Amino acid sequence: MLIDKQSLLCAWLLAVLLIGASDAAELPNHQEAQRMKLESPAFSHLGEIPARFTCDGGDISPPLAWSDLPAGTKSLALIVDDPDAPDPLAPKMTWVHWVLYNLPATASGLPEAVKTDSLPAGTKQGLNDWKRTGYGGPCPPIGQHRYFHKLYALDIVLPDLGQATKAKLEQAMQGHILAKAERVGVYQRGKK
Secondary structure, eight states: OOOHHHHHHHHHHHHHHHHHHHHOOOOSSSHHHHOOOOEEEOTTTTEEGGGGGTTTTTTOOOEEEOOOOOOOOEEEEEEEEEEEETTTOOHHHHHHHHEEEEEEEEEEEEOOOOOOSSSSSOOOEEEEETSSSSSOOOOOOOSSSEEEEEEEEEESSOOOOOSSOOHHHHHHTTTTTTEEEEEEEOOOOOOO
16 A cells, blocks of 8 residues: 555644644643743754754754743653654654653753753753663654654652653653643754
């Protein structure tokens, strides 16, 4: 069965809308969720992630900035993942690139190429799917992948989860998410 590009794009857009609708239902105040922003001067929403932030470049984390946190925010969590692994035409898993939690509510972002020792005080890092802490940049084996940068405002400071996986962090956040903001970048290796 052949699937044309337009059908694939329509299916992808529908999935994005459905995921967004289900996430909004988890949030206690949908208006506050709409106000919270996550931005990056390195790439626009749905724009291409520059190679320096990937395995083809320096494999450094992109700069991120956030604003308009809801009242009552005690900490933030950040998850960066790729739902298109290994092939966007036949995805089999979501590959996790970065897990951060207990970012202080007073923080307004992260600089480019942030190192563990320069993260905001109190910030903890979990394990990515390379089984290491820290950022691992886009490195898609085939096709153009989407990289979701998801920021969560939480009403608590989480206990130390050790080298938490994305799943363990998501479980710990249940019932504590005040708002969520998202920025999606795309990357394809060897693209000229």
